[in-house]
Amino acid sequence: MLGLTNKVGKFYVYTSTLISAFVVFLIFIILLINSWEAISTIGLDLISLSWNPAKGEFGIISMLYGTFVVTFIALVIAIPLGTFTAIFTSEILASKYRFVVKSTLELLAGIPSIIYGLIGIAFLSIWFQDLFDLQSGRTLFTAGILLSVMILPTIITLTDDAFHNIPEKYRETAKGLGLYNSEIIKEVLVPIAKADIKSAILLAFGRALGETMAVMLVVGSIDRLPSPVLNWLSPGQTITSKLGREIAETSFRSVHFSAMIFMGLLLFSIVLFLTILAQNSSKKTERLYE
Amino acid sequence: MNRQLKNKLFTYATWIAVVLSTTILFFLFGVILWNGLPAIDLNFLTQASSNFGASGGIIYQIAGSVLMVLFSALICLPIAIGTAIFKSEYLISKKLHAIINTLIYSLNGIPSVIFGIFGLILFVNILGMGISWIVGSIILAMMILPTVTLSTYHSINSIPTIYRESSLALGLTKWQVIRKVLLPQGFSGAITGLLIGVARAIGETAPIMFIATAFSGVAFPSSFSEPVSTLPTHILALAQQATNPDALQNAWGSSLMLVTLVVLFSISALIFRLKHQTISKR
Numbered sequence: 304m305l306g307l308t309n310k311v312g313k314f315y316v317y318t319s320t321l322i323s324a325f326v327v328f329l330i331f332i333i334l335l336i337n338s339w340e341a342i343s344t345i346g347l348d349l350i351s352l353s354w355n356p357a358k359g360e361f362g363i364i365s366m367l368y369g370t371f372v373v374t375f376i377a378l379v380i381a382i383p384l385g386t387f388t389a390i391f392t393s394e395i396l397a398s399k400y401r402f403v404v405k406s407t408l409e410l411l412a413g414i415p416s417i418i419y420g421l422i423g424i425a426f427l428s429i430w431f432q433d434l435f436d437l438q439s440g441r442t443l444f445t446a447g448i449l450l451s452v453m454i455l456p457t458i459i460t461l462t463d464d465a466f467h468n469i470p471e472k473y474r475e476t477a478k479g480l481g482l483y484n485s486e487i488i489k490e491v492l493v494p495i496a497k498a499d500i501k502s503a504i505l506l507a508f509g510r511a512l513g514e515t516m517a518v519m520l521v522v523g524s525i526d527r528l529p530s531p532v533l534n535w536l537s538p539g540q541t542i543t544s545k546l547g548r549e550i551a552e553t554s555f556r557s558v559h560f561s562a563m564i565f566m567g568l569l570l571f572s573i574v575l576f577l578t579i580l581a582q583n584s585s586k587k588t589e590r591l592y593e
Numbered sequence: 594m595n596r597q598l599k600n601k602l603f604t605y606a607t608w609i610a611v612v613l614s615t616t617i618l619f620f621l622f623g624v625i626l627w628n629g630l631p632a633i634d635l636n637f638l639t640q641a642s643s644n645f646g647a648s649g650g651i652i653y654q655i656a657g658s659v660l661m662v663l664f665s666a667l668i669c670l671p672i673a674i675g676t677a678i679f680k681s682e683y684l685i686s687k688k689l690h691a692i693i694n695t696l697i698y699s700l701n702g703i704p705s706v707i708f709g710i711f712g713l714i715l716f717v718n719i720l721g722m723g724i725s726w727i728v729g730s731i732i733l734a735m736m737i738l739p740t741v742t743l744s745t746y747h748s749i750n751s752i753p754t755i756y757r758e759s760s761l762a763l764g765l766t767k768w769q770v771i772r773k774v775l776l777p778q779g780f781s782g783a784i785t786g787l788l789i790g791v792a793r794a795i796g797e798t799a800p801i802m803f804i805a806t807a808f809s810g811v812a813f814p815s816s817f818s819e820p821v822s823t824l825p826t827h828i829l830a831l832a833q834q835a836t837n838p839d840a841l842q843n844a845w846g847s848s849l850m851l852v853t854l855v856v857l858f859s860i861s862a863l864i865f866r867l868k869h870q871t872i873s874k875r
Contacts, residue, residue, distance in 0.1 A: 308769075327696050391610065414852060416796070424832050455614060483600035485603030486599075506702070513703075514704070543704065547799060564710060567710050
């Protein structure tokens with residue numbers, strides 16, 4: 304009897320692990336199978352400019368472009384802002400306030416993205432519309448700014464951890480050598496925390512690429528490249544906003560559906576690559592001497 | 594440029610960043626409270642919505658959200674505990690450990706909209722389950738699985754080896770050790786993880802909007818295969834008619850309610866974690 308429960312227990316444990324491990328593969332396989340139709344019938348024409356399902360044109364360039372522009376704007380703003388804020392919370396702010404700062408940041412990171420979207424629609428897009436005198440404030444730029452605000456808490460809290468994990472001894476020694484605060488941070492702390500900061504940025508990058516609701520509401524949802532191409536104050540489309548807006552209206556197993564799933568597969572692969580890169584980057588941190 | 598000047602400039606740069614970040618963060622909280630509070634009263638919380646959400650309340654949206662995350666927690670819990678036990682007690686090979694870790698972190702990183710289209714293809718279309726709230730629960734369970742697994746794993750793994758050795762020496766089988774000694778401890782980790790996971794799941798829109806929800810005319814479901822209405826999808830529908838001030842007002846009210854639920858779950862997780870610290874830390 305005891306041997307039996309032992310076996311049943313083992314069976315349960317193995318099965319659950321198999322299920323957990325299998326989910327990622329299952330998602331990948333399902334996406335791959337369902338995008339196969341598009342890959343085989345459209346082929347290289349997927350990498351073209353025009354998206355027009357009625358004419359059978361499924362070019363994903365403008366969605367890819369939108370995704371990367373929006374993410375680029377978000378990172379360019381959030382990385383410096385987040386890193387400097389993290390330096391403040393970890394190195395300058397007295398440690399008794401740390402708990403408050405950390406909890407606030409965690410709360411912010413927990414605000415659902417749909418609420419960021421609502422804020423974007425109700426405030427941000429209207430501000431930009433007036434500020435830049437646009438026809439509509441829903442642009443790639445608006446989405447990028449909103450996204451930078453969304454990933455800011457993630458970057459701050461992870462970078463703050465990276466600095467905070469460095470033993471006090473390093474700071475004391477550097478101070479003993481007569482270095483200024485800025486020099487300690489730049490020459491001693493940043494090189495040590497670099498791997499962790501890198502993984503924080505990669506994680507934020509992945510999150511920004513995959514963010515859907517907020518971007519979908521403010522990006523403008525027009526499937527073409529802005530003209531001129533670098534005019535980011537014009538409406539665009541990202542992979543996620545395209546999927547969010549259109550997938551429910553597309554009939555299952557059509558080429559159109561398949562082309563959409565292909566974009567999903569692409570996004571999935573990029574984000575997976577970044578996640579694995581981030582995980583390996585933080586692992587390589589060398590042992591610190593206490 | 595001398596060193597002192599550089600130091601000063603650096604300090605200024607830091608302060609500018611802090612002031613900017615703090616302003617942004619307080620603006621966010623301020624906006625949600627400022628716009629949300631006037632929209633909320635007892636009627637709003639206890640009535641059904643009408644007129645496409647522009648009037649009436651959000652009782653069915655709250656019920657739908659809570660129902661969906663409750664079931665996702667129930668689906669997720671046994672699988673997460675099993676995986677955590679395997680990782681902590683059965684798995685010896687370091688390589689396999691790294692592979693499973695990578696898979697768990699990958700699952701955690703998958704964009705939420707991908708879960709949505711995956712659910713749409715597999716459950717709604719291939720398995721023919723239709724647009725129903727139980728599909729939403731299954732998908733949300735997948736999304737929070739990594740969080741719950743890792744939290745459970747850490748609390749089981751932090752139990753000192755001496756507990757396992759003493760119980761084995763008393764003649765307990767491996768499974769008895771797990772059930773009587775390790776699981777009572779691990780369970781608190783699982784609950785903490787679940788609360789954190791649920792706090793995330795309840796705010797998700799993208800994974801459930803094509804597969805589990807309908808906007809209007811939905812009451813409390815009487816079977817597994819009906820769509821429900823949830824707070825995030827309700828906010829989405831209202832946000833798209835943002836030119837109507839009544840709809841916008843209700844969107845803010847629903848947002849404040851949603852944030853309140855998220856904060857409630859997060860704070861319970863925090864309290865639970867502080868109360869049930871593992872043996873090794875006592």
